[in-house]
Amino acid sequence: MLFQRGVQGRRLLAYGVPMAAVLFALILGAIMLLILDASPLEGVKAMFEGAFGSSKALTETVLKATPLLLVGVGITIAFRADVINIGGEGQLVLGALFSTFVALNVPRLPAVLMIPLVLLAGFVGGAIWGAIPGVLKAYYDVNEILSTIMLNVVAVQLMNFLLRGPFIDPGEIERGTSIPQTERLTENADLPLLFGSGRLHIGPVIAVIAAIAAYVLLWRTPLGYRLRAVGRNADAARYAGIPVKRTIVLALTLSGAMAGLAGAILVFGSESHRMVTDGSTAGFTGNAGFNGIVAALFGGLHPLWTIPASFLFGGLLVGGNALQRTVQVPSALILALNGLVVIFLVSSDRFKRRLLDRKATGTESELGDDPTGPDPPDPSHPEDSESINLVNRGEV
Amino acid sequence: MLEMRGITKRFPGVIACDDVSFEVYPGEVHTLLGENGAGKSTLMKIVYGLYRADEGEVFLNGEPLRITSPNQAISHGIGMIHQHFMLVPTLTVAENVALGLKSSRGALTDLDSVSARIVELGETYGLRVDPSTPVWQLSVGEQQRVEIIKALYRDAKLLILDEPTAVLTPQEVDQLFVTLRTLTAGGRGLIFISHKLHEVLSLSTRITVLRNGRVTGSIPVEGATRDSLAQMMVGRAVKFAPDGADAKPTDVALEIRGLRVLRDRGGEGVCGVDLDVRAGEIMGVAGVSGNGQMLLAETIAGLRTPTAGSIKIVGTEVVGMPPKGVRDAGLAYVPEERMKDGAIGDFTVSENILLIDHNDPRYLKHGMFDFEAIRKHAQRLVDEYTVKTPTLDTPVRNLSGGNIQKMIIARELSGTPEVLVVAQPTRGVDIGAAEYIHTRLIGQRDQATAILMISEDLDEIFGVSDRVAVMYEGQIMGIVDPNTATREQVGLMMAGVAQDEALSQPT
Structure with missing residues (x-):
């Protein structure tokens, strides 16, 4: 009985604390608006209307949320296997480049074949970009946080090279403008619109299906079981005969694949139907590779909860832009607001963990004499267990 | 005071x-x-x-x-x-x-x-x-x-x-x-x-x-x-030496020849070990912690690669196989540190029981887990091994050491292995559970499993083993009969005294 109550308390904490964190961040944002002599009420109204107030706003939010969700689902898969993927940006770019390459080089196929083909190409591109740090970590003990971040840099250079060179729209060279973008990609690869018109394409549907698939994978299949077992206790997994290294590679591969899929959706769901950059990664991804991490944290690192979390976080981004337009505040404020949300979310996780630990102390020490309670911390824990624990506690 | x-x-x-x-x-x-x-x-x-x-x-x-x-x-x-x-x-x-x-x-x-x-x-x-x-x-x-x-x-x-x-x-x-x-x-x-x-x-x-x-x-x-x-x-009378019929060892099920293994920090930890364990006997391995017993166990389980030597499980050479391959050859393994290596604290009881056979088609339906079958399997083991747990969905870290150990042993024995390597089976386990685990080990022995039991607890070594190998600095100092050798003699061998010298000591 006690145990049951404990679980419900945990669940409440797991979702209540992040919500409260976002709320606090927004309150702080409101105070900043006050200092800038703008009305916080008006600001909140502008944000809300900009994000959810009209069908156009909702479309914008959903489209913004789509790459966040896919990247977030990928993050969730990796985090469950106790690997941290900060390479969403690079994987997005690689997915986009692979799918663009396919669209540029495959002879015209009917849309029913072409669309799955470019999505698959994006999936594969991201998967490769995730597999590299996976292999480096599993077999050469290279920290995946560092390698994924560095591969982001490699990816953006690769993108700049390809979009300025081999992939560039021949028209750009003729005109001598040399904007780094491809030609308008084949219409047969355009993502179908959901309502026949407007901007809402099938990308969000694909993302939601991916989230559900990730949930099924993680909790209903032997493969997902292995991922989680390795994430929770790699030693025990190894002793039980699970190939730990291969599982780690697979986790980062799948994680990258999700981001790569998002990259393909960004290209073939874009209004211009071409891949374009301004020379920076964010110029193409809109920072989705990083914001997806926040969405995943917000969703308690659960693939299904990442769906509403991405939607809300997407709304925050879209609403922030609306706020800037309506209330005429400096754009730096929007960046600051987003930053606040991230800081509050991440630190709230620490707070939540402390609360959970306090709850757990009682139940653990009553059942065994093992030194669990307030003993000194175990020095053998790796340095990064902090950040790993930070996210592991998002368990339902 | x-x-x-x-x-x-x-x-x-x-x-x-x-x-x-x-x-x-x-x-x-x-x-x-x-x-x-x-x-x-x-x-x-x-x-x-x-x-x-x-x-x-x-x-x-x-x-x-x-x-x-x-x-x-x-x-x-x-x-x-x-x-x-x-x-x-x-x-x-x-x-x-x-x-x-x-x-x-x-x-x-x-x-x-x-x-x-x-x-x-x-x-x-x-x-x-x-x-x-x-x-x-x-x-x-x-x-x-x-x-x-x-x-x-x-x-x-x-x-x-x-x-x-x-x-x-x-x-x-x-x-x-x-x-x-x-x-x-x-x-x-x-x-x-x-x-x-x-x-x-x-x-x-x-x-x-x-x-x-x-x-x-x-x-x-x-x-x-x-x-x-x-x-x-x-709260009740306790039997110290579990009784059971005498062992009836048959063929060699675990054969180790010339095994050499390196330590993590350099230096040889297992220095040329030869050992035979027969089906239907419990070979106790006595020794002070750190004398190569754990390296030996982990090498048998495929978790370490030896520099030389061979390990055969019922005739199959397992050196070079991944842990899964060794398990498929008939090995079950109960590691020394149960919370670190034997169980996943955050996983539930049924998830932990699934650890070694989560790929088994018996627990799958269309490639996805058949939770009904998993439940039945877990419930059967929990009942049979009297694992005390509020539910099958309780995280294992909430169980006591004795119950976790019973669960691990239940899981490892559920596949009726040919060879069981078990390290410190009752360390930190309460008397009631220890008694039960010993009875189980002997029961498994009587079902013709070859058991290699590593223990630092001499009571356990003497109470359960049919033969006792004493390890010191990576070598087997000798194999003694627990019915005739004394604790002091085994203690001397654990400290590096040669077998004939140790056995000639007055008892």
Whole structure:
């Protein structure tokens, strides 16, 4: 009985604390608006209307949320296997480049074949970009946080090279403008619109299906079981005969694949139907590779909860832009607001963990004499267990 | 010197200590005896300032004691030797002892005077250890000496020793007991926590037995016997040597030839081991921790690659196979550290039971888990092995050590293995569960499984094994018959004395 109550308390904490964190961040944002002599009420109204107030706003939010969700689902898969993927940006770019390459080089196929083909190409591109740090970590003990971040840099250079060179729209060279973008990609690869018109394409549907698939994978299949077992206790997994290294590679591969899929959706769901950059990664991804991490944290690192979390976080981004337009505040404020949300979310996780630990102390020490309670911390824990624990506690 | 009166400590849903009274006089060894979860550690954590009692009072030398941290406990002259040493491996002995203390020279270190004092303490109490050696180079027994020196250096008048003998050879235990007697002769009070009855009987002045948070008896050592103490601990009569028919060994199921394995830190840890274990026998492997037993076990399980030699499981060469391949060849493995290597604390009971056969088609339907079949399988094992758990969906970390171990053994035996390697099967497990695990091991032996049982507990080695291999510095010193050899002889072999020399010792 006690145990049951404990679980419900945990669940409440797991979702209540992040919500409260976002709320606090927004309150702080409101105070900043006050200092800038703008009305916080008006600001909140502008944000809300900009994000959810009209069908156009909702479309914008959903489209913004789509790459966040896919990247977030990928993050969730990796985090469950106790690997941290900060390479969403690079994987997005690689997915986009692979799918663009396919669209540029495959002879015209009917849309029913072409669309799955470019999505698959994006999936594969991201998967490769995730597999590299996976292999480096599993077999050469290279920290995946560092390698994924560095591969982001490699990816953006690769993108700049390809979009300025081999992939560039021949028209750009003729005109001598040399904007780094491809030609308008084949219409047969355009993502179908959901309502026949407007901007809402099938990308969000694909993302939601991916989230559900990730949930099924993680909790209903032997493969997902292995991922989680390795994430929770790699030693025990190894002793039980699970190939730990291969599982780690697979986790980062799948994680990258999700981001790569998002990259393909960004290209073939874009209004211009071409891949374009301004020379920076964010110029193409809109920072989705990083914001997806926040969405995943917000969703308690659960693939299904990442769906509403991405939607809300997407709304925050879209609403922030609306706020800037309506209330005429400096754009730096929007960046600051987003930053606040991230800081509050991440630190709230620490707070939540402390609360959970306090709850757990009682139940653990009553059942065994093992030194669990307030003993000194175990020095053998790796340095990064902090950040790993930070996210592991998002368990339902 | 220490008096605890009516101590009650509640955790949500459970009373860990219920109206416990307990006192220690200068110069005595007062033993706290009880199974895991009986409340011994909780009681000691209250004395040491880690927990606060809900009810009751603690007096030290007649004064009420109100402390909230181990630092305060230390300044009151209370020292605790933990089961898991609290030493920094890369620092020297002197540095470890000085750690956390103010230097007598302000900002400069005073390690030379610390060293001098360590040598002095070592000579007085028979705790010889070189102050300038880094701790990681010390044997477990020496590290324990450092822990005791640490407490004495801080002038502890009351010492709490939490299962101090778990990691020592019989000879080291004797040596430790000499030291402890010197300490009490000097007027110090000692609280000794243990569940090894023969040690308790040889060292204690008085014994207090706890069961389920209550004192079931507090008696002077005179008149106490193994049986009476065990009965007080468990609440019923306990059988020490599990009975069973004699072993009927048949063919060799595990064959090891010329095995050589490197340690993690360099140097050879297993140096040319030959060993045969037959189907239907339990081969005990005795030895002090760190003499290559664990390397041997992990190599058999495919977790390490040997530099030379061969391992055959029912005729199949398994060297070079991944752990899964070795398991498929017929091996089951119960690792030494159950929470680190044997179970996933955050996973539920049924998820943990699934650990070795989550790919088995019996538990899958269309490539996805068949939770109904998994439940049935887990429930059957939980019932059969009397694993006490609120539900199958309880995270394993919430179970007691004994129940986790029963669950691991249930899982490993569920596939009816040809060879079972089991390391420290009952370490930290309560008597009831230990008794059950021993019976199970013998039962599995009678179903023609070859069992290699590594243990540092000589009671277990003698009680369960059909043959005993003694390991010392990576080699098998010899194989003896537990029915004819004595503990002393095995103890000598564990310390490196050759078999014929050890066996010629008077018994």
